Amino acid sequence: MGRWLRIATTALALTVPGAVLPAAQAADPPVRITFTTQPKVTFSTGLTGVGAVTFAAWRVSRPSTVTVRILDAEGTVVRTLVEGQSVRDASDEPWYFKDAAGQDVPEGDYTMQVEAVDSDGNRDVEDYAMPLDRHTVVPLQGVIAGFTYSTNVTMSIAPKPGITLANARFLIAEDSYTGYCAISDAKTPGSGGRIQATVDVSDCGDHVGHAGAFFEFTDRIGAKQKGYTPMIPVRVADRSAPxxxxxxxxxxxxxxxxxxxxxxxxxxxxxxxxxxxxxxxxxxxxxxxxxxxxxxxxxxxxxxxxxxxxxxxxxxxxxxxxxxxxxxxxxxxxxxxxxxxxxxxxxxxxxxxxxxxATIPGGLAATRIDGYNWEVVVTPKSGEDVTGVAVSTAPANDNDPHPQVAAYDAATGTYRTVVSLAKRSPGTYPVRALITRGTAPTATTFTTADQGLVVLPDTEAPVVTPPTTTHLYLRAPDQYAPNSFEFAVSDQSTLRSSDFLVSNATGSVVDHVVTDGAEGRTSFQWNGTGPQGERLPAGDYVVRTSFTDAAGNVTPASTTVRLDDTVPATMAIVGRTGNAFTVEVTPTPGVSLHIVAVWLRCCMEVPRLDPSTGTYRGTIDLTGQPPGTYQLDGEVSRDTPGAGEGPGDGQGWFYLDPVTVTVTD
Missing domain, CATH: 2.60.40.650 (Immunoglobulin-like)
Structure with a gap:
C-alpha cells in the first residue's frame, strides 16, 4: 500500500497602495510512483524457462531521490538494492532473490518497496509483490523415458497448487522446444484441470529426441504466465510405409x-x-x-x-x-x-x-517442279485430328526453329507448299513434314520419315524478266526524280550481275555505268544524268547488264528507260490587291494535275481549278510582312505512268520555278 506525505504551501496576496504585486505561485504536485510491470510468482525451478530472478519497473512523476528495499513477509528488510539514487522519470531494478550477504533466500512472499522523495520534500512509498516458489514443477505424464514409440504418443499434464492451467501443446523435439518433428494443437483442461493430447509421431521417422509440453497458466497471485515441463528422452521408430x-x-x-x-x-x-x-x-x-x-x-x-x-x-x-x-x-x-x-x-x-x-497421322509426297523447286503435299489420315503441318529441309537431327508452314487446301483436304532449294549445291537434301495433332496444351507433333530431294546440276541460264519501271520524270526544271529498276531473276545458284550500262540510239551516251555489278545485285538506280552528271535530254535509253550464275550460265538482260522532260505546269502572278497576290498555275496540255500548292515561309495557299480556263488560281495574302522582295515557291503532283510505286501512289511531285513578288508599305 502506498504511503506518501504532501506538504502544502499557502499563497498570500499583498495589496500595496499604488502598486500591484503578483500572487505567490502554487507548489508543484508531490511525487507519485507508478509501476509499469505486473507482479508475478517467480519459479526458481525453471518452470517458466528462467531461474530465480525477477524485476520491477516504475515511473516517478517528477525527479526524485529513490531508495529500493526488499522486505520479507514480516516486513523485515532483507536487502537494500538502491539507496539515494536520483531518478528523473523511469527506472527498473532486478532482484536475484539473494539477501544482503549474497545468500539465496528461502521461498516465500517478498515485497520490493520503492521510496521516492522529491525536491520539495514530498515522499511517496509503493510496494510491489515478489513471491518466490522454489519447489513447483509440472511434470509430463504418460511418457516413459527411453521408450520407443512408432505411431501415437499420449501425453498429459496436471495442475499443481498455485498453478491453474489454461492450455497446453505437446511435442517431440530434438532437445529443446524448437526443431520439433511432431506437435499437437493447443488443448484446454478437462476433468480435474488435466490437459491431455495424443501426438502422431509418424512424421518423425527414425528419431532420437525428447517429449515435452509448453503451456499457459495463472499463478496464485493472478498473473498469467507461460511454462514448460521437464523434457523426457524418447525414441521414435519409423514403422509407416510411404x-x-x-x-x-x-x-x-x-x-x-x-x-x-x-x-x-x-x-x-x-x-x-x-x-x-x-x-x-x-x-x-x-x-x-x-x-x-x-x-x-x-x-x-x-x-x-x-x-x-x-x-x-x-x-x-x-x-x-x-x-x-x-x-x-x-x-x-x-x-x-x-x-x-x-x-x-x-x-x-x-x-x-x-x-x-502407333498410327501414322499423315503422309508426305514431293513432286519436282524444276531443278530446285518441289511441290510438297501432306495428306492427313482421317480421324487423326490433324490441325497443322509444317515442312522442314534442315539436316537430319537438327532442330529447325522456322519450318515452312503448309497451307490447307479445303478442296483436296491436303496441306500444300512449294519448297525451294535454290542456292544449294547439287546433291540430295532431306525433307520431312511436322504434323500437329490436337490443340494446345495437349497438342502432339509427328515427324515423317525423311525423303530425299535431289538438286540437279545447274545447266540452265538464269531466267530474267525486265523491270516494270520504265520512266523517269522531272522533279524540278533542271533534274529528274531518281528511281530504282528491278530485274526479276530466278536461278538455282547464286547470281552475279555485270555493270549496268546506259546507251542511247544517237550515240551521245555509250556504256555509261549507272550502277556497278555485284553478287546478288539485280537492280540499278538512275537519276537521268550522263557521264558528267549532267541532265540528259528526253528520249529512250537502254540499260544493259548480264546475270551469271555459280555454274557459269549467263543471261544478257536489258531494259528501256524513257526520260520525260515535260514541265507539267508554270506559275505566274496575274493580279494584285495591296499586298495580296493572285497566283495562277497553268498546266501543260496533256498533263493531269492532282495537287497544287503555293507557299512562302509565313503562309500557304492551295489554288483552286477554274473550269472555264483550265488553270488553278489562288490568292496569297502577304499583308503584315515586312516590306521587301520575296520568292514564292510552288509544287504540283501529276500522273507518272511507268514510274512504279512512288510518292502519292504513282503521282510524282514537281517543284515549279519560283516567282518574285514585292511587298510594300
Whole structure:
C-alpha cells in the first residue's frame, strides 16, 4: 500500500497602495510512483524457462531521490538494492532473490518497496509483490523415458497448487522446444484441470529426441504466465510405409503417340511420395494385357515441389519401349510402381495406364517442279485430328526453329507448299513434314520419315524478266526524280550481275555505268544524268547488264528507260490587291494535275481549278510582312505512268520555278 506525505504551501496576496504585486505561485504536485510491470510468482525451478530472478519497473512523476528495499513477509528488510539514487522519470531494478550477504533466500512472499522523495520534500512509498516458489514443477505424464514409440504418443499434464492451467501443446523435439518433428494443437483442461493430447509421431521417422509440453497458466497471485515441463528422452521408430499419390496435375492415364516412325513420345507420370525417412528405392514395371512385365526401371526424382517438406516428387519417364529399346506394339499397358523407405516399409503407387498409339497421322509426297523447286503435299489420315503441318529441309537431327508452314487446301483436304532449294549445291537434301495433332496444351507433333530431294546440276541460264519501271520524270526544271529498276531473276545458284550500262540510239551516251555489278545485285538506280552528271535530254535509253550464275550460265538482260522532260505546269502572278497576290498555275496540255500548292515561309495557299480556263488560281495574302522582295515557291503532283510505286501512289511531285513578288508599305 502506498504511503506518501504532501506538504502544502499557502499563497498570500499583498495589496500595496499604488502598486500591484503578483500572487505567490502554487507548489508543484508531490511525487507519485507508478509501476509499469505486473507482479508475478517467480519459479526458481525453471518452470517458466528462467531461474530465480525477477524485476520491477516504475515511473516517478517528477525527479526524485529513490531508495529500493526488499522486505520479507514480516516486513523485515532483507536487502537494500538502491539507496539515494536520483531518478528523473523511469527506472527498473532486478532482484536475484539473494539477501544482503549474497545468500539465496528461502521461498516465500517478498515485497520490493520503492521510496521516492522529491525536491520539495514530498515522499511517496509503493510496494510491489515478489513471491518466490522454489519447489513447483509440472511434470509430463504418460511418457516413459527411453521408450520407443512408432505411431501415437499420449501425453498429459496436471495442475499443481498455485498453478491453474489454461492450455497446453505437446511435442517431440530434438532437445529443446524448437526443431520439433511432431506437435499437437493447443488443448484446454478437462476433468480435474488435466490437459491431455495424443501426438502422431509418424512424421518423425527414425528419431532420437525428447517429449515435452509448453503451456499457459495463472499463478496464485493472478498473473498469467507461460511454462514448460521437464523434457523426457524418447525414441521414435519409423514403422509407416510411404504414402503415394499422383500429383494433382498428373493424369491417371496417358496416350503415347508416334513422335516419328519407330519412336513414341515420352510419358511423364508424376507421383507425390510422403515419408519421414529417406527412400531406398522407387521402381516401376510396365505390364501388358496378360500381366507380363515387359519393361521396368527406376523413377527419377523430379524438380517439382510437393505440398510439404516430407513429400518428394518422382517422375516416370517412359517412351513405349522394352528394356532393350525396341518399340512396343500399340495397345494398353498397366503401370505398377513401388516405393520403399530406409526402414524397409513399402507402398504401391496408384493404378495408372499408358496407351500406345502407333498410327501414322499423315503422309508426305514431293513432286519436282524444276531443278530446285518441289511441290510438297501432306495428306492427313482421317480421324487423326490433324490441325497443322509444317515442312522442314534442315539436316537430319537438327532442330529447325522456322519450318515452312503448309497451307490447307479445303478442296483436296491436303496441306500444300512449294519448297525451294535454290542456292544449294547439287546433291540430295532431306525433307520431312511436322504434323500437329490436337490443340494446345495437349497438342502432339509427328515427324515423317525423311525423303530425299535431289538438286540437279545447274545447266540452265538464269531466267530474267525486265523491270516494270520504265520512266523517269522531272522533279524540278533542271533534274529528274531518281528511281530504282528491278530485274526479276530466278536461278538455282547464286547470281552475279555485270555493270549496268546506259546507251542511247544517237550515240551521245555509250556504256555509261549507272550502277556497278555485284553478287546478288539485280537492280540499278538512275537519276537521268550522263557521264558528267549532267541532265540528259528526253528520249529512250537502254540499260544493259548480264546475270551469271555459280555454274557459269549467263543471261544478257536489258531494259528501256524513257526520260520525260515535260514541265507539267508554270506559275505566274496575274493580279494584285495591296499586298495580296493572285497566283495562277497553268498546266501543260496533256498533263493531269492532282495537287497544287503555293507557299512562302509565313503562309500557304492551295489554288483552286477554274473550269472555264483550265488553270488553278489562288490568292496569297502577304499583308503584315515586312516590306521587301520575296520568292514564292510552288509544287504540283501529276500522273507518272511507268514510274512504279512512288510518292502519292504513282503521282510524282514537281517543284515549279519560283516567282518574285514585292511587298510594300
Amino acid at each position: 504414402v503415394v499419390t499422383l500429383a494433382p496435375y498428373a493424369p491417371a492415364s496417358q496416350t503415347l503417340h508416334l513422335r516419328n516412325p519407330g519412336t513414341y513420345e515420352t510419358s511423364k507420370l508424376t507421383y507425390w511420395v510422403r515419408d519421414a525417412s529417406a527412400l531406398a528405392s522407387q521402381t516401376y514395371q510396365i505390364r501388358n494385357g496378360f500381366g507380363i512385365t515387359i519393361a521396368s526401371g527406376t523413377l527419377t526424382e523430379g524438380g517439382g515441389v510437393g505440398p510439404d517438406a516430407l513429400t518428394r516428387v518422382f517422375d516416370l519417364r517412359w517412351s513405349g519401349t522394352r528394356n532393350d529399346g525396341s518399340p512396343l506394339p500399340a495397345g494398353r499397358y498397366r503401370v505398377v510402381t513401388r516405393f520403399t523407405d530406409a526402414g524397409g516399409h513399402s507402398a504401391a503407387g496408384p493404378a495408372t495406364t499408358i496407351d500406345i498409339d
